[in-house]
Amino acid sequence: MDRLQRLDWNHLRAFLATAEQGSLSAAAKHLGLTQPTLSRQVSALEDELSLLLFERVGRGLSLTSAGHDLLTHARAMGAAAERLTFSAIGQQSEISGRVSISASDILSHNILPDVVADLRRLAPQLAIEVVATNQLSDLLRREADIAIRHVRPEQSNLVARRVREGHGLFYAATDYLDRRGRPTTPEAMAALDWVAFGDPEMMCGHIRAMGVPVTPDSFVVQSENGIVAWEMACRGMGVCPMDHMIAARDPRVEPVLADQLEVDFPVWLVTHREIHNSPRIRLVFDHLAKVLSAPVAV
Structure with missing residues (x-):
């Protein structure tokens, strides 16, 4: 660890990213760097340690065993550096x-309570309001500061x-799949019960387009409230689509046909241009970006 403390943090940050x-x-x-600059920083770290940290696999990179060992320490140092930065910002008198x-x-329900707790520790003078809605808040009319x-x-x-x-x-509850069986094709999934949040007919159209021949009658349980619908799926009432960031937190469920059925979607943080440079908005915006961009365990 002493050797790590003498290394250039920029090189370690490049490795971690x-x-x-x-x-x-x-x-x-x-990181907002050019690729050649980042590559030089990673190479410099390998030279400093006399270790090969990455191996090229196709178009990507794979960590070597030495890289895996270093990653644990680099993550701890990166987390400490971020806490120091946010703490320093949060203690400024204008962060209120x-x-x-x-x-x-x-x-x-699932992500923001931890975010709010972190922000309150970093900037005790902040007051945080969570607007829980499945509709798009109008930021131009100040229905929210960040969305x-x-x-x-x-x-x-x-x-x-x-x-x-x-x-x-x-996803479906493990005990539900133990009772009903685990389908091996998208077509077989139509025989299972389904849980809808929102309009079942709209969900039905999206799911049928993926090759699963469900009908509106397949949705035996529904709720406009996503928390309620997801809890019913977790309690074994049927299959439900969910963001992996949320589902990975609940041990009661498992993915169904994860190698055949998936939906990728972008996640955006949005704020008003006039207030983006406000210290309190910037602190909250950047912390949300950090939490939402963190890798999710598979």
């Missing part, structure tokens, strides 16, 4: 006031950052 993003180009974009965050009910969305805003006076590519799968 490359390991987590999976490629030099993605890591460079994440109210910030409202708009997100879907399921994100508000988490799956569509990029078209208004020129809104600032948007694409923080991750969401990964959705179909």
Whole structure:
């Protein structure tokens, strides 16, 4: 560890971003660097340690055993550096006031409580409001200061950052699948019960387009509230689509045909251009970006 403490943090940061993003180009974009600059920093770290940290696999990079060993330490150092940065920002006297965050009910329930707790520790003078809604909040009318969305805003006076590519799968409770059996084809999934949040006919159309011949009658349980619908799926009432970031937190469920049925969708953070440079908005915006872009365990 003493040797790590003498290393250039920029080199370690380049290594950490490359390991987590999976490629030099993605890591460079994440850090706001050019790819040659990032590549030089990773190479410099390998020279400093006299170790090979990455091996090229196709168009991507794979960590060597030495790279895996280093990653644990680099993540701990990166987390400490981020806590120090956010703490310093949060202690500034102007970091006070109210910030409202708009997100879907399921994100508000599963992700935002931890985010709000972190922010309150970092900036005790902040007041955070969570606007849990499945409708798009109108930021131009100040219905919220920051919104988490799956569509990029078209208004020129809104600032948007694409923080991750969401990964959705179909899930069911393990005990439900133990009783009903695990389908091996999309067609066989139609014989299972389904849980809908929102309009079953609309969900039916999207799912049929993926090759699963469900009908509106397949949705034996439904709720407009995503939290309620997901809880019913977790309790064994049927199959339900869900963002892997959410589903990975619940041990009661497992993916169904994960190698055949998946939906990728963008996750955007949006705020108003006029307030994006406000210290309190910037603190909350950047912390949300950090949490939402973190890798999700498979």
